[in-house]
Structure formats: structure tokens, C-alpha cells
Amino acid sequence: xxxxxxxxxxxxxxxxxxxxxxxxxxxxxxxxxxxxxxxxxxxxxxxxxxxxxxxxxxxxxxxxxxxxxxxxxxxxxxxxxxxxxxxxxxxxxxxxxxxxxxxxxxxxxxxxxxxxxxxxxxxxxxxxxxxxxxxxxxxxxxxxxxxxxxxxxxxxxxxxxxxxxxxxxxxxxxxxxxxxxxxxxxxxxxxxxxxxxxxxxxxxxxxxxxxxxxxxxxxxxxxxxxxxxx
Numbered sequence: 001x002x003x004x005x006x007x008x009x010x011x012x013x014x015x016x017x018x019x020x021x022x023x024x025x026x027x028x029x030x031x032x033x034x035x036x037x038x039x040x041x042x043x044x045x046x047x048x049x050x051x052x053x054x055x056x057x058x059x060x061x062x063x064x065x066x067x068x069x070x071x072x073x074x075x076x077x078x079x080x081x082x083x084x085x086x087x088x089x090x091x092x093x094x095x096x097x098x099x100x101x102x103x104x105x106x107x108x109x110x111x112x113x114x115x116x117x118x119x120x121x122x123x124x125x126x127x128x129x130x131x132x133x134x135x136x137x138x139x140x141x142x143x144x145x146x147x148x149x150x151x152x153x154x155x156x157x158x159x160x161x162x163x164x165x166x167x168x169x170x171x172x173x174x175x176x177x178x179x180x181x182x183x184x185x186x187x188x189x190x191x192x193x194x195x196x197x198x199x200x201x202x203x204x205x206x207x208x209x210x211x212x213x214x215x216x217x218x219x220x221x222x223x224x225x226x227x228x229x230x
Contacts, residue, residue, distance in 0.1 A: 001220060005192065006030070007202045009209030010090040011152045012076065017090040020152075021203060025097050030201035033098035034106045034188060035091050036208065042107055045088045046095060060113055062120025064128075069116055094203040108187040108202070110180055118179065122171035130168060152206050162207055181208055185215035 006028050010017035025033075037045065053073075058066045076087040086092075098105045153161070166173040188202060204212060 002192065002216065004197065004199045005188065005202065005216075006200070007204065007209055007213060009152065009155075009158070009206035010203060011206060012087050012090055014090070014152050016151045018093045021090060021093050022097065024201060025094075025101075028199060028201055030103060031198040032104045032106055032191065032200045033094050034108050034191070034200050034202040035094050036109045036184065036204040037091055037095075037107045038109045038111045039107060040112050041109070042095070045092055057113075057116075061116035064123050065116030065118075065120040068119055068123075069112075090203060094201075106187070106191065106200075108184045110183045115175060115180065118175045119172075122175050124171055127169050127171055134168075155206075155210065158206050159210065162211075177207060177211060181211040181215050184208070185212055185219060188212075189216055189219045 006024060008017075008021060008024055010021065035042075053066075053070060057069070061069075073087075095105055097103075162173070162177065165177070184204065188200065191198070191200060202212075
């Protein structure tokens with residue numbers, strides 16, 4: 001269906017992801033590298049611009065979104081230090097490969113400020129209490145989960161984790177997964193419509209891979225004309 005599109009689902013702290021991106025780049029020979037970044041995260045990752053979190057951000061995105069950003073960064077850094085990989089190495093590798101080989105780079109993710117603001121608005125009190133309980137007493141699941149941080153989880157495990165997230169924290173699933181899948185799918189679909197011959201290598205977190213392809217299929221079968229998202 002999308003012969004000129006290749007989607008790679010990565011882990012932001014797995015060495016395997018870096019190797020996979022390098023190999024897929026050589027094999028697929030893309031014209032465009034599409035990455036799960038927005039302008040702010042791109043500058044922060046590549047040029048270390050605006051990497052510090054200012055308290056002024058609270059006014060823009062709300063307290064809940066602000067705290068989510070701080071905790072998220074801390075957790076990623078902590079996990080990255082365990083496996084010896086800098087968080088975001090997958091996206092950085094994809095961008096640097098494209099630059100080195102003079103390929104076009106497209107940022108397909110929604111502005112992080114919008115996502116964080118949406119998170120502040122949608123994250124309910126009930127979910128906050130449930131999260132507090134999970135943090136204090138541990139997350140309970142009927143299925144025993146084993147995760148190797150140095151590797152990308154298989155699709156079966158990813159699907160299970162996303163289902164658990166959707167059931168326990170529907171607003172987190174909506175804002176961080178579903179809405180962004182729709183946003184990124186529209187960007188990719190528009191790119192393919194603009195130039196059907198261009199080969200696109202798309203690098204996203206593994207949690208987006210299946211949902212992103214599902215959204216692309218919906219757009220394909222609906223046969224609608226799109227304007228690029230901003």
C-alpha cells in the first residue's frame with residue numbers, strides 16, 4: 001500500500017535502535033527522513049538550545065504538563081544511564097544520517113507545548129490518584145512483564161502495554177498516543193501525496209508504529225485531500 005514509506009519503531013534509549021536505523025537507511029535509501037520531533041525538541045536535541053526548563057513554561061502548558069515534562073526527562077535520563085545510551089540517540093542518529101547524506105529532514109510531531117497543554121487539560125483527578133497509587137504501591141498487572149531496556153520491545157508486548165495504558169490512563173493515551181498518531185499520519189500522508197515517488201524513512205517511538213500505520217490506512221481509504229498540519 002505504501003511502498004515508498006518505511007516506518008521504524010524505536011526505543012529512545014536502546015542501542016539496537018541506533019543500529020537498526022543505520023541499517024535501514026543503507027537498505028532503504030530514502031529521499032526523506034521523517035522523525036518524531038517538533039522544532040523545539042529538534043533544537044534541544046541537536047543544538048542544545050532551550051534545553052533548560054524554565055518556570056515560565058507553567059503559564060504556557062499548565063502545572064500538570066510542566067511536571068510531566070520534568071518527570072519524563074528525569075526517568076529517561078535515569079534509564080539511559082543504566083544502559084549507557086543518551087536519551088534521544090535514535091532521533092539524533094536519524095537526523096545526522098540524513099544531514100551527512102544530504103537527505104531532506106521533516107519534523108512530523110506536534111508542538112510539544114500544545115501536547116503538554118492538552119495533557120494539563122485532560123489529565124483527570126481520578127487518573128492522578130491512580131498514578132499516585134501506582135507510584136507508591138507499584139503497578140499491578142495480571143501478566144508478568146519483563147523488559148530489556150537495551151532492546152526495542154516486540155510488538156506483542158508494546159500492544160499489551162498500550163492497551164493497559166488506554167484502560168488505566170485514558171487521557172494519557174489520548175494526548176500522548178492517539179492525537180499525535182493522527183497528527184503525524186496527516187503530515188506523512190500529505191508528503192506522500194505531494195511526491196508519490198519520494199522514499200520516506202520514518203523514525204518514531206515503538207509505541208506509535210502500529211497506530212500510525214492504522215491512521216495512514218484510514219486516510220488512504222477515505223481518499224481525502226489534506227492541507228499540511230502546522
